[in-house]
Each structure stands twice: as C-alpha cells, then as structure tokens.
Amino acid sequence: MTTETTETYEHLRAEAAAGRVEEVIVAVPDLQGRLQGSRLSVSHFLDEAAHSGFGACVYLLATDVEMDTGPGYAIDAWNTGFGDFTLHPDPASLRTLPWDPGTALVLADATWPSGAPVDIAPRHILRTQLDRLAQRGLTAYAGTELEFLTFRDSYRQAWESCYHGLEPATRYNVDYALQGLGDLEPLVRRIRREMTRAGLTMETARAEVHPGQYEIVFRYDEAMTTCDNHVLFKNGVKEIAAQEGHAVTFMPKFDEGEGNSCHIHLSLRGTDGSAALADPASHDGMSDLMRHFVAGQLACLADFTLLMAPNINSYKRLQPGAFAPTGIGWGRDNRTCPVRVIGSGHSLRIEHRVPGGDANPYLAVAAAIAAGMHGIENRLPLPAPHASNALADPAVPRLPSTLTEALHRWETSEIAAKVFGDTVVSHYAQAARTELAAFERTVTDWERVRGFERL
Known part of the structure; x- marks a missing residue:
C-alpha cells in the first residue's frame, strides 16, 4: 500500500471517528456507465474491503439497462452459477457525497478469483x-x-x-x-x-x-x-x-x-x-x-x-x-x-x-x-x-x-x-x-x- 493510499484511508478513519462518515459505497461502472455496488460500514471497508476487495455478482458486467442477463456475453452468469468477482477499491476515487450525508463513495476495479482483471470491464478497457x-x-x-x-x-x-x-x-x-x-x-x-x-x-x-x-x-x-x-x-x-x-x-x-x-x-x-x-x-x-x-x-x-x-x-x-x-x-x-x-x-x-x-x-x-x-x-x-x-x-x-x-x-x-x-x-x-x-x-x-x- 502506498503512502498516499494509507493517508487516504487514515483520513477516512478520522472522518468516521468524528461522525461525519458512516458508510462507504463500493461501486463498479457497468456497461452503460451506471454505478452498481453495495454500502459497507466504514469499519468493514477499512478492515476488509479496502485491502482484500469486496465480492459482487459477475452478472453486473453482463446486463442490459433492465438488468437482464443471458447467454451470448463473455460472462455467462446463468451457466456459471452467478458467482462473484472481486471489486478492488481505487483509493484515488474516494470522496464524500454532499447529497448523501454520512456517505463516501469509492470506485472499484473487478478481478477474477485468480487476480486477473475482468477484461470487459469499462474501466479496464480504458486503462488498457x-x-x-x-x-x-x-x-x-x-x-x-x-x-x-x-x-x-x-x-x-x-x-x-x-x-x-x-x-x-x-x-x-x-x-x-x-x-x-x-x-x-x-x-x-x-x-x-x-x-x-x-x-x-x-x-x-x-x-x-x-x-x-x-x-x-x-x-x-x-x-x-x-x-x-x-x-x-x-x-x-x-x-x-x-x-x-x-x-x-x-x-x-x-x-x-x-x-x-x-x-x-x-x-x-x-x-x-x-x-x-x-x-x-x-x-x-x-x-x-x-x-x-x-x-x-x-x-x-x-x-x-x-x-x-x-x-x-x-x-x-x-x-x-x-x-x-x-x-x-x-x-x-x-x-x-x-x-x-x-x-x-x-x-x-x-x-x-x-x-x-x-x-x-x-x-x-x-x-x-x-x-x-x-x-x-x-x-x-x-x-x-x-x-x-x-x-x-x-x-x-x-x-x-x-x-x-x-x-x-x-x-x-x-x-x-x-x-x-x-x-x-x-x-x-x-x-x-x-x-x-x-x-x-x-x-x-x-x-x-x-x-x-x-x-
């Protein structure tokens, strides 16, 4: 973990201790550019997800605007049991949301259990x-x-x-x-x-x-x-x-x-x-x-x-x-x-x-x-x-x-x-x-x- 990342998370911990942040949304941009994710307590985010990532269903990157999935995508959620990939937060994207008091949001990159990036994820496509x-x-x-x-x-x-x-x-x-x-x-x-x-x-x-x-x-x-x-x-x-x-x-x-x-x-x-x-x-x-x-x-x-x-x-x-x-x-x-x-x-x-x-x-x-x-x-x-x-x-x-x-x-x-x-x-x-x-x-x-x- 870099010094910058450590400082970012220590600042979040201080904000939580002061009662200004209660939850962290971990979100991944989907195929439509919408944010999909979950709310985590600050303690769970800092103790677990910030370092080890957070599981989310693979179908999130294989749906249409109605959240319908099916065969034909590179990720076939139905035939693989609707398992998880791991969302790894990007600390550079962490910020608080003025319109959602007490909430911070961080964007994440999706990886497979092997650690390999999910190559069809929009953020990964741009990074490539x-x-x-x-x-x-x-x-x-x-x-x-x-x-x-x-x-x-x-x-x-x-x-x-x-x-x-x-x-x-x-x-x-x-x-x-x-x-x-x-x-x-x-x-x-x-x-x-x-x-x-x-x-x-x-x-x-x-x-x-x-x-x-x-x-x-x-x-x-x-x-x-x-x-x-x-x-x-x-x-x-x-x-x-x-x-x-x-x-x-x-x-x-x-x-x-x-x-x-x-x-x-x-x-x-x-x-x-x-x-x-x-x-x-x-x-x-x-x-x-x-x-x-x-x-x-x-x-x-x-x-x-x-x-x-x-x-x-x-x-x-x-x-x-x-x-x-x-x-x-x-x-x-x-x-x-x-x-x-x-x-x-x-x-x-x-x-x-x-x-x-x-x-x-x-x-x-x-x-x-x-x-x-x-x-x-x-x-x-x-x-x-x-x-x-x-x-x-x-x-x-x-x-x-x-x-x-x-x-x-x-x-x-x-x-x-x-x-x-x-x-x-x-x-x-x-x-x-x-x-x-x-x-x-x-x-x-x-x-x-x-x-x-x-x-």
Whole structure:
C-alpha cells in the first residue's frame, strides 16, 4: 500500500471517528456507465474491503439497462452459477457525497478469483488504452461536456404517466440566456454547488437550446479521473433531482427537439508535461503526431461508433438537421464535423462530437485513444479539413445511422479486434444485440398512432 493510499484511508478513519462518515459505497461502472455496488460500514471497508476487495455478482458486467442477463456475453452468469468477482477499491476515487450525508463513495476495479482483471470491464478497457499511450511516453487528458433535460415532474410522476406530458423546467429556447431560468436555477445551483463540494472543478454552466436543457462543464483532468467524475456526476444529478422532486434525463433524444450530447475533449501530453499535439513551428500549430492522431479518428470512427453511441436512441440524435454529426471529417473550430480541432499549445485538442448523453465515458474515451493510436502507429496522412458545413457535403463518408449498422461495423472490424481483443468485441456486440432484440419485441406509441385506426 502506498503512502498516499494509507493517508487516504487514515483520513477516512478520522472522518468516521468524528461522525461525519458512516458508510462507504463500493461501486463498479457497468456497461452503460451506471454505478452498481453495495454500502459497507466504514469499519468493514477499512478492515476488509479496502485491502482484500469486496465480492459482487459477475452478472453486473453482463446486463442490459433492465438488468437482464443471458447467454451470448463473455460472462455467462446463468451457466456459471452467478458467482462473484472481486471489486478492488481505487483509493484515488474516494470522496464524500454532499447529497448523501454520512456517505463516501469509492470506485472499484473487478478481478477474477485468480487476480486477473475482468477484461470487459469499462474501466479496464480504458486503462488498457492508457497503458498503450504510456509505452510511448504519453498521457491522455480529457473533459466531457454533458447535457441533460430537467422537468418539473418527479421521477415517479414521469413513470406513472409513461413519460408523456412532462413539463420542462423552462418554457422555450434559453440557450446562453440569463433570464427565463426561474424554475430551473434552484435545482442546477444545488447541483453545481454539491458537485464542487464532491471534488469536481466547475468551469462553466449555462442553459441550452431544448426547453429544460442545461450543461455544466468541469475542468479537464487525466482521462481516468475525468471518466470517474463523469459517472459520479450523472449518478449525483439524478439523486439530487429526485430529492428536489424533479426528473432529469441524459438520453440522447427525448423527443423531436434538441438532443443531449456528451462532447469529449481529448489531448495528449508527454510524461514530462510537454504538449505532444502542438508544434509552434508548423503552419497550423499541429505536430505530426497530432495529424496522425486526428487521421486515426477518421479511419476508425465508423468501426468504433458502437462504443460512442451504444443504444437505439443514440442514432435518433445522429440525424441530419439535429446539430449532431452524420458524416466523417474534421475541421478547425468547425462544429459540423464529428472531430473538431480547437485550442493551441497545451490546450490544443480534439473535440469528439459523436457521443450523446448515454455514452459510457470509459468506452468512448478508450475508443478515441485507440483510434488515435492507430493513426500514430500507422502514420496515417491527414486529409484536408472542412472549412464549411461538413453535414451538407454528399462526398463525406457517413457515420453508421442505426445501431444495426454500427454493430455490423464493430463486429467485422479488424482494427477493433486488434486493439480491443476478440472478447471485448464479442461482449459489446452482444450488448448491442440485446438492445436491438428488446426494441424489436416492443410495440411503440408511433405504431399505435399510425396503425390503431388506419391500418
């Protein structure tokens, strides 16, 4: 155990002795990027789980959004008796939860009884790509920009109304507005305040285009820390909203209005802190490494779309006219492109505009890093940037427009098999197939409206 870890746990012990912390949640991010876990007494956590880990059922990393599991995943819980893997807490992720007084939360990594990592776990998938960067003397820094819709209805009211007739917390487009936020500000002010108390560093916050839509941007950090903060943020926002009698959604497309995005900013630095993507002597400020890195994004984007847009609803946002990318290209400060290059020097970075609010951040960031590494390793040339509307250019290659298409690209991708491994490819392909099968069994409101009387 490192000195830093010892100090972290000794601080927790002191907080418990002072009566400020009573329980510790040990949680693992699942395939959807949700937190799954258990509450432990502080004494049990410090005496046992902090050192030896904590058992949790293997099916937690092999379920759909309904927590249904079945054959086809790399983890076949039914045929292996629903046994346990071990969750090993990452002390760097430990923090107290202002919205849950007396509670601390720590994220964990899953291992098999042999001690081997569970290779399909989202955190492990990201760590594998970060290790590949480290072998080249590089470190990834990331920031995620999550949008969400807020409603004056509670989650129970939304459920009982089948999510019909919900009242947004603002009545019209309040993008960048400083007025018209009276019904929204009390909730989002509490979210901003308590996320800051939980250790996230807020940079900006503003209302967005869709009625009730809001975005809070937190400062970039090392990629794993950013993803850990992302899942904590989503979980906390929902809990705070529920406590306030409101409902929020991060789904990419709630209705025909503006969708919820999750733009991912990604930069690389040398282990010495140098700006690996920048070259002040070049005509555009970009290093050769960055040109290869961006070229890799374009080469892999269609194959890796599944990791950034994992659900059927994801593709309702990725449609023409929805202010989300549909083609494959890049541009300098061009928001019509899926890969936008912005900044200079240490802030020179890509903004990946494909992921929506449902993206699992570990998988989306891992996909972007793996794509960039593919470009670097193969020294891929960077095509010319788009200076105008890339969405309107018929010559631009298209992103997958449905989950079915994205699944096919993912399953047949030689690059995905090479950089992620066959087990990861098949496991997340099964997750997509499960999503598709569930939808195909469902009769929707759209079908009733079209067919109830007129067919």
